[in-house]
Structures are given as structure tokens and as C-alpha cells.
Amino acid sequence: MEEVPLLRGSNCRAKGAAPGFKVAILGAAGGIGQPLALLMKMNPLVSVLHLYDVVNTPGVTADISHMNTGAVVRGFLGQPQLENALTGMDLVVIPAGVPRKPGMTRDDLFNINAGIVRTLCEGIAKCCPKAIVNVISNPVNSTVPIAAEVFKKAGTYDPKRLLGVTTLDVVRANTFVGEVLGLDPREVNVPVVGGHAGVTILPLLSQVNPACSFTSEEVNHLTSRIQNGGTEVVEAKAGAGSATLSMAYAAAKFADACLRGLRGDAGIVECSYVASQVTELPFFASKVRLGRSGVEEILPLGPLNEFERAGLEKAKKELAQSIQKGVTFINK
Ligand SMILES: NC(=O)C1=CN([C@@H]2O[C@H](COP(=O)(O)OP(=O)(O)OC[C@H]3O[C@@H](n4cnc5c(N)ncnc54)[C@H](O)[C@@H]3O)[C@@H](O)[C@H]2O)C=CC1
Numbered sequence: 001m002e003e004v005p006l007l008r009g010s011n012c013r014a015k016g017a018a019p020g021f022k023v024a025i026l027g028a029a030g031g032i033g034q035p036l037a038l039l040m041k042m043n044p045l046v047s048v049l050h051l052y053d054v055v056n057t058p059g060v061t062a063d064i065s066h067m068n069t070g071a072v073v074r075g076f077l078g079q080p081q082l083e084n085a086l087t088g089m090d091l092v093v094i095p096a097g098v099p100r101k102p103g104m105t106r107d108d109l110f111n112i113n114a115g116i117v118r119t120l121c122e123g124i125a126k127c128c129p130k131a132i133v134n135v136i137s138n139p140v141n142s143t144v145p146i147a148a149e150v151f152k153k154a155g156t157y158d159p160k161r162l163l164g165v166t167t168l169d170v171v172r173a174n175t176f177v178g179e180v181l182g183l184d185p186r187e188v189n190v191p192v193v194g195g196h197a198g199v200t201i202l203p204l205l206s207q208v209n210p211a212c213s214f215t216s217e218e219v220n221h222l223t224s225r226i227q228n229g230g231t232e233v234v235e236a237k238a239g240a241g242s243a244t245l246s247m248a249y250a251a252a253k254f255a256d257a258c259l260r261g262l263r264g265d266a267g268i269v270e271c272s273y274v275a276s277q278v279t280e281l282p283f284f285a286s287k288v289r290l291g292r293s294g295v296e297e298i299l300p301l302g303p304l305n306e307f308e309r310a311g312l313e314k315a316k317k318e319l320a321q322s323i324q325k326g327v328t329f330i331n332k
């Protein structure tokens with residue numbers, strides 16, 4: 001290959017990053033990380049984009065950095081570069097960790113991903129304790145409590161700044177409901193509460209916007225398809241991983257909402273798995289209002305019908321165990 005004559009960075013006329021937010025993606029070379037990096041590089045609110053992984057970030061960074069959008073992209077490879085990747089960040093998105101294969105539950109990923117999330121959150125506590133943190137790594141029902149315990153130990157915990165990403169459940173619910181009702185999925189908004197695994201994923205079909213009604217056959221079909229959306233993709237990929245492209249879309253949408261909140265935009269409401277008093281459980285996914293300090297308000301669940309109340313009881317039982325498992329992992 002012919003060598004490109006180098007002009008040193010310091011000799012370029014660029015003035016450095018424009019105003020905007022600094023965002024890090026941890027696990028940026030993965031199935032989710034790469035398309036998420038692409039989408040964040042396209043986000044005009046992002047001025048600096050740090051891509052961290054234990055493999056392949058130089059290539060991903062070189063590739064993404066050629067896009068003629070505003071964000072300055074920098075790559076970081078391996079644990080020794082984690083601190084530089086995190087220093088000064090406003091938002092840290094974590095899709096690091098192993099995905100499911102057919103026949104596995106999300107909880108089967110706990111043994112590997114719990115340790116990965118712990119290490120990354122220790123870095124966040126040290127280098128950017130005020131950053132908003134979006135946790136994607138599964139099992140989210142346990143990895144968010146793990147992150148909270150790491151931050152508590154470090155003395156940096158702010159429950160408003162720690163958010164589990166459940167946006168893909170809402171994205172799927174909007175798509176599937178749109179299909180059943182013959183509506184544009186962009187016009188549909190389905191609250192999905194509880195958590196992010198099996199029966200803990202609780203779509204509130206009685207609260208769909210625009211107001212609509214379903215037959216009990218439709219309710220059963222939609223609830224089951226939304227709860228098993230992840231498994232549908234895992235089986236279709238037949239051993240090659242789980243949802244990556246729809247997840248990157250969902251994560252980019254959620255990160256954008258967090259950044260608009262940080263900027264001070266009003267009325268930003270998203271579902272997310274957060275520290276909560278909506279139920280007796282310490283963590284629960286529901287609609288939250290995002291603002292300059294992260295989660296500024298947790299909205300009430302609203303009226304549930306009998307089917308949803310029964311679903312809520314099932315969800316809470318499983319969630320309680322997943323939360324406890326995460327807490328015990330850090331405090332054992
Ligand atoms: N919250 C949600 O709705 C969803 C969550 N997920 C979860 O996201 C995670 C990632 O999924 P994929 O991107 O498909 O997996 P992947 O295996 O394609 O990518 C994961 C990346 O994490 C990196 N990684 C591993 N250990 C690391 C460490 N210590 N520090 C930094 N990076 C590290 C790997 O090198 C790899 O590049 C999985 O746990 C998956 O279950 C997936 C879809 C939806």
C-alpha cells in the first residue's frame with residue numbers, strides 16, 4: 001500500500017471539537033456497538049465520540065471517522081485505555097458483553113456480563129462520575145442493580161443518572177401494534193413497563209396512544225410477541241447472536257432523548273429501567289421524564305386492566321430475584 005504523507009494533527013487548521021456532548025460507547029466494536037457508533041456519529045448533538053472495546057476499535061474508529069459529520073471520533077483499545085476513553089464524558093452507553101444463542105435465557109449471560117459491567121462501571125465512577133449511563137448489556141434486570149452497587153461503593157451513585165435501556169421493547173411494541181391495527185408504527189406509542197426479560201416485559205396495551213381497543217386474541221398475540229421479540233431474533237440468527245441493528249436504532253433513539261434532556265429540552269418522556277418507587281421493588285421500568293440531571297420524574301403506571309395487573313404480579317416476582325442476584329454479586 002502506498003503510504004499517505006502525514007500532516008501532523010497539530011499542523012491541521014481544525015479548531016478541535018465544536019460545542020456539543022461527549023459520548024463514549026463501551027463495546028463499540030460489537031454487533032450493537034458498530035451500528036450504534038455510526039448512528040451517534042450522525043447525531044448533531046454529539047461533538048466527541050469515544051469508541052472503546054477490548055478488540056478491533058482501531059478499524060472501527062478509522063472507518064467511522066471518515067464520515068463528514070460533526071463529531072470528532074477517537075478509538076480506545078483494551079483495559080489500559082479505559083480511563084482515557086471515559087474522562088470528560090457526558091454520556092456513556094454500554095453494549096459490552098456476550099449475546100444469547102438459541103436455547104439460552106438472558107440470565108444465562110449473567111456469569112460473563114456481570115463482571116464486564118462491574119469493571120466498566122468502576123472506570124465510570126473514577127473518570128466520569130457525573131456522566132449519564134445507559135446500560136444495554138444483558139441481563140439488564142441485573143446489570144443495572146450491579147452498576148448501582150458499584151457506584152454506591154465508590155460513593156458516586158446518583159440514581160437519576162443510571163438508566164437501563166428498554167427502548168427496544170417499546171420499538172417492537174410500536175411496530176407489532178402498528179401491524180395489527182394497520183397504523184404507521186411511527187404514530188403508535190405503547191408504554192412497556194417492568195423489566196427486560198420474558199414475563200418482566202409488560203406492554204400496557206390498555207394505554208396505547210392513539211387510543212384503541214384490542215380483542216383478547218390480539219392482546220394475547222401482541223403480549224407474547226413483544227415479550228419474546230428478543231428470542232424471535234436469536235432463533236432467526238441461529239447461533240450468530242441476538243438483535244443488533246434494531247437495538248442500535250433503539251439505543252441511538254434513547255441516547256438522543258438523554259442528550260436532548262441534558263440540553264434542557266422540555267417534555268422528553270421515554271420508558272427506562274431505573275431506580276424507582278413505582279412498585280415496592282428498588283428498580284422498575286416505566287415512563288420517565290428526562291432532563292438536565294437525567295431522570296427528573298418517574299411517571300405513575302396509570303390504570304391497569306385485570307390482564308395487566310396479573311402480568312405485573314408475575315413480572316415483579318421474577319424481577320425481585322434478578323435484582324437481588326445483581327446486588328449480591330457486588331456485595332458477596
Ligand atoms: N438491552 C437490550 O434491549 C439489548 C441488549 N443486548 C445485549 O447487548 C450485549 C451486546 O450484544 P452484541 O453487541 O450483539 O454482542 P457482540 O458480542 O457482538 O459485541 C459485544 C462487544 O463487547 C465487547 N466486550 C467484551 N468484553 C468487553 C469489556 N470488558 N470491555 C469492553 N468491551 C467488551 C466485545 O469485544 C464485543 O465487541 C449483549 O449482552 C446482549 O445480550 C442485545 C440486544 C438488546
Ligand SMILES: O=C([O-])CC(=O)C(=O)O
Pocket residue numbers: 099100106138168229230231233234242243
Ligand atoms: O434477546 C436478547 O438476548 C437480546 C435482547 O435483549 C433483545 O433483543 O431484546
